[in-house]
Amino acid sequence: MRPPPPRPTRAGPPRQRSGVGPLVFVLVVIALVVVAATQAPGALGGTVMGLVAERPSLLRQAPIRALVSSRLAPEVDAAVDPSAQPHGFEVLPGETAAVVAQRLQDDGIVRDRLALLLVLYDEGRADDLQAGIHPLSAAMTTREVAQALVTSSPGQQVTLRIIDGWRLSEIAAAVAKVFPKISSDAFLKAAVVGTHTQPALAGLDPKLPLEGFLYPDTYFFKPDASADTIVDTLLDTFEAKAGGRLSAAAAEQGRSVYDLVKLASIVEREARDRKESPRIAGVYANRLRIGMMLDADPTIQYAVGQWRELTLADLKVDSPYNTYTHLGLPPTPICSPGIDALKAAAAPEKNDYLYFVAKNDGSGDHLFARTLAEQEANRKKVGND
Numbered sequence: 001m002r003p004p005p006p007r008p009t010r011a012g013p014p015r016q017r018s019g020v021g022p023l024v025f026v027l028v029v030i031a032l033v034v035v036a037a038t039q040a041p042g043a044l045g046g047t048v049m050g051l052v053a054e055r056p057s058l059l060r061q062a063p064i065r066a067l068v069s070s071r072l073a074p075e076v077d078a079a080v081d082p083s084a085q086p087h088g089f090e091v092l093p094g095e096t097a098a099v100v101a102q103r104l105q106d107d108g109i110v111r112d113r114l115a116l117l118l119v120l121y122d123e124g125r126a127d128d129l130q131a132g133i134h135p136l137s138a139a140m141t142t143r144e145v146a147q148a149l150v151t152s153s154p155g156q157q158v159t160l161r162i163i164d165g166w167r168l169s170e171i172a173a174a175v176a177k178v179f180p181k182i183s184s185d186a187f188l189k190a191a192v193v194g195t196h197t198q199p200a201l202a203g204l205d206p207k208l209p210l211e212g213f214l215y216p217d218t219y220f221f222k223p224d225a226s227a228d229t230i231v232d233t234l235l236d237t238f239e240a241k242a243g244g245r246l247s248a249a250a251a252e253q254g255r256s257v258y259d260l261v262k263l264a265s266i267v268e269r270e271a272r273d274r275k276e277s278p279r280i281a282g283v284y285a286n287r288l289r290i291g292m293m294l295d296a297d298p299t300i301q302y303a304v305g306q307w308r309e310l311t312l313a314d315l316k317v318d319s320p321y322n323t324y325t326h327l328g329l330p331p332t333p334i335c336s337p338g339i340d341a342l343k344a345a346a347a348p349e350k351n352d353y354l355y356f357v358a359k360n361d362g363s364g365d366h367l368f369a370r371t372l373a374e375q376e377a378n379r380k381k382v383g384n385d
Contacts, residue, residue, distance in 0.1 A: 052114060056098045059114070059121040068118065075115035077141045080108055084138035088159065088218035091134065091149065097126040100149065110142050119146040133159050135220050158223050162216040162234070164338030165268045167302065171214055171336065175230060182227050190227035198235050200243045200257050212261040212333025213238050242342045249346035258333075263288075264345035265333035269298035269307070272364025277344035279368065283356055285348040292354065294323035302334035357384055 048067045051058060058064045089109065091100055097120050101113035110116050119142060120126040128150045135157070136145055160178050162171055168191060172184040191210045193201050200213065210231065215238035221230065246257045253260075263284060271277040287294055301307050303319035315322075321330045337345070355375035356366040360382045367382065369375040 049114075056101070056114065056117050059117050060126070065118060065122055068114070069122075072112065072115040072118050075110075075112045076119055076143050078111070079141050080111050080138035082139050086135040086137040086139075086220075088133045088161075088220065089136040090218075091129050091131050093131040095129065095131075097121075097129060100129060104136070104145065109136050109138050109140070110145055112142070115142045116146055119143050120150075125150045133161075133218055133220075157220045158225075160219045160221060160230070162214065162219070162336065164216040164341075165335045166216065167335045168209055168211045168214065175227070179221075179223070179225065179230075181224075182230075187227045187230070190231050196232070196235055198239045198243065200239055200246060200261075201235075203256075204258060209332065210235070212265050212336055214336050215241055216336050216338050241339060242346075245346050246342065259329055260345045261337065261342075262329040262333045264337035264341040265335045266294070266296050266298055266330075267344050268335055268337035268341035269301070270296070271341065271344070274340040276366060277340045278347065278349040279351060279353070280356065280366070281341075281344035282349035282351045283353045283368070286352065286354055288328065291327065293325075293327060294329070296323045299323045299330045299334055302330070357382060360384065 048064060049071060052064065052068055059068070089104070089107065097117055098113075101110070101116045101120075104110045104116060105113040117126065120129075123146070125146070130150060134148050136148060140148070158178050160175065162174065166174070168188065169184070172187040172191070175182055175187045176184045188209070191214065193204045193206045193208045193210065195206070196210075198213075214231070214234040217234075217237055219230075219233060219237075221233070243257075246260050250257045250260055263281060266284060267277050267281045271280050284294055284296070286292075297310055298307075299321045300310055300314055300317060300319075300323070303317050303321035304310075304314055315324050318325075320326055321334070323330060351368075352370050353368040355369040355372070355378075357369075357375065357378050359365050359367060367378040369378050
């Protein structure tokens with residue numbers, strides 16, 4: 001489809017926006033507050049709360065804060081869930097307090113975004129939010145959350161971010177960057193099954209690398225954390241997030257947890273659109289069931305050591321990870337799958353697809369086919385013939 005022609009640009013200098021409008025609006029609201037305060041305080045409070053909900057910046061005005069504080073006060077020193085655990089919440093550079101407050105409410109860390117804004121504006125700190133990742137929890141009061149957002153405490157903790165789909169060597173490189181005293185090699189030596197007792201590792205060779213089991217997430221550590229401490233934390237998180245689900249699915253499917261993690265790792269690298277994860281898992285489950293080659297490009301990328309476009313020569317590489325020439329799953333997982341891929345491997349979509357091809361339209365989505373003839377037609381459709 002031909003894209004629409006570009007819109008013509010307007011000649012002349014750009015129109016300048018006036019700041020008079022917002023100022024007049026605020027003055028009018030304050031005037032209404034002063035007039036109505038002596039007439040219907042209860043109704044006034046509801047009216048002002050409605051206005052503040054639509055325009056949170058009104059909380060910059062002391063009279064407005066005074067009117068809404070009685071309604072929001074109970075939330076200021078209350079927590080959503082006293083038993084909640086902390087997790088990383090990122091404040092992006094340039095984000096406004098209103099945007100951050102809304103995201104915190106959406107994440108369930110605070111119950112009422114306006115209560116958080118009330119604290120920030122009351123203390124004159126609404127413009128002081130510190131960009132970066134903050135360890136926040138629904139067990140914190142709204143006031144404590146506000147304090148954490150404007151406080152930077154370098155040196156007390158370091159942040160380690162593990163990205164979905166990273167292979168073990170990439171995780172080791174990230175650890176070495178955050179913890180200069182831990183080399184990549186030292187981390188890789190620690191990242192083996194060894195004596196770890198997490199249920200998901202039951203029955204595995206102690207010498208096996210922990211490829212696939214170091215859960216991708218954002219973590220907070222003391223700067224002197226050891227490689228063993230980091231590995232244990234990532235393993236414990238994997239167990240908490242996915243261990244039970246995978247164990248139940250493995251028993252139901254008659255497979256091992258290890259095989260499900262292998263499958264999830266392939267799905268992770270194939271499904272750019274997370275919504276497609278269960279369907280792609282279903283395709284590979286179908287191929288495994290009928291004894292068909294997986295023909296999974298990511299396993300070859302793992303074999304050649306790079307996540308890059310494959311060549312025809314790559315497809316012939318002599319490796320047990322070459323699923324074009326070796327039947328079944330690869331010897332180990334090929335990356336650390338995220339929760340969507342793990343869920344998909346535990347519960348693949350029940351379908352009769354055996355093939356898929358990328359649409360090549362920038363969406364990351366695929367066309368799925370039941371027969372080789374349908375697959376070839378799809379390949380031509382996307383220009384991959």
